[in-house]
Each structure stands twice: as C-alpha cells, then as structure tokens.
Amino acid sequence: MEISLVSQVSEEIEEAFKQLVPQLSSSAEIPTLQQIQEIAENESLFIARDPEQGGKIVGTLTLVTFRIPTGVRAWIEDVVVDESARGKGIGEALTRAALERARQLGAKTVDLTSRPSREAANRLYQRVGFELRHTNLYRYNL
Numbered sequence: 591m592e593i594s595l596v597s598q599v600s601e602e603i604e605e606a607f608k609q610l611v612p613q614l615s616s617s618a619e620i621p622t623l624q625q626i627q628e629i630a631e632n633e634s635l636f637i638a639r640d641p642e643q644g645g646k647i648v649g650t651l652t653l654v655t656f657r658i659p660t661g662v663r664a665w666i667e668d669v670v671v672d673e674s675a676r677g678k679g680i681g682e683a684l685t686r687a688a689l690e691r692a693r694q695l696g697a698k699t700v701d702l703t704s705r706p707s708r709e710a711a712n713r714l715y716q717r718v719g720f721e722l723r724h725t726n727l728y729r730y731n732l
Contacts, residue, residue: 591680592645593687596635599627603637606647614670636687638671638680648675651684655695664697669711681714689718703727 596603604623611620621629629635629652638649649671655664666688671680692700702720704711716722 591641591648591678591683592639593683594637594639595633595687595691596630596637597633599623599630599635603647606637606650610647610650610670610672613673614668633691636684636691638675638684640675640678640680643675648672649680649684651688653688653691653700655692655697661698662692662696664692664695664700666700666702669702676710681711682718685714685718 601623604626607626608620611618626635634653634655636651636653637647639645640648649669651669652667653664654667655662657663666685669681669684671684689700700720702715704715706712
C-alpha cells in the first residue's frame with residue numbers, strides 16, 4: 591500500500607470520498623471537492639492506495655493540528671478504510687503516518703475517539719500504542 595499526504599485534490603480523490611464517507615457515517619454529508627481541498631491545504635489529509643486494486647484509493651485519515659497556549663495539539667479524525675481493503679494493515683499505516691506527521695509538527699500527544707462498537711478500530715489503536723483515557727467528553731450541538 592502507498593500512504594501519501596495530499597496537497598492537491600483531484601476528481602479521483604473526490605470520487606473516493608463519495609465511496610468512503612458513507613462507510614464511516616451514514617448521516618454525514620459527502621464533502622465537496624472545495625471542502626476536501628480546504629482540508630488538504632492544512633497539510634492534514636492522508637490517503638491510502640492499494641496496489642492490489644490498481645492503485646485505487648481505499649482509505650483516508652485526517653490529522654487536525656493546532657497551537658494552544660500549552661503547546662501543539664493533534665487529533666486523528668475520520669479514519670476510514672474501504673470494506674474491500676480491510677484487514678491489510680491500511681488503517682495502521684495511515685495512523686502511523688499521521689503520528690509521524692504530528693511529531694514533525696511538534697505535537698507531544700495525539701488524541702482520537704472511537705465508538706466502542708468499532709471493535710477492530712479500537713484494537714488497532716491499542717496495538718499502535720494509544721491508551722484509553724477516562725475522561726468526560728462533552729459535545730454541544732449547534
């Protein structure tokens with residue numbers, strides 16, 4: 591597999607998002623090419639290509655980084671691997687690439703959330719070295 595950090599979004603990437611986002615969330619709207627480009631311009635969009643499928647884009651991950659008074663924070667968001675490519679280590683490769691990028695940007699920690707029902711994803715994150723934190727996660731719906 592090939593993992594890359596996207597700087598310029600193509601129609602191929604837009605089409606991949608049309609296939610991948612519904613596998614991540616049944617209620618999320620598919621982002622437009624312009625919205626995907628905004629993510630890429632922040633140097634935070636990773637894609638995975640599967641050579642066994644002719645280089646088809648089969649996964650994506652977004653790394654969100656931002657500076658706060660106490661340092662650089664990093665979050666991994668919206669990790670999705672196409673059903674046809676699961677079990678090949680693509681999610682792990684995407685995650686490791688994001689961790690390395692966060693390190694390069696000066697983050698000392700990387701956070702993420704994952705629903706308990708996503709058992710394979712939770713095993714992956716623990717295998718990579720993430721530790722479950724006991725905290726209150728609050729959300730305010732606008």
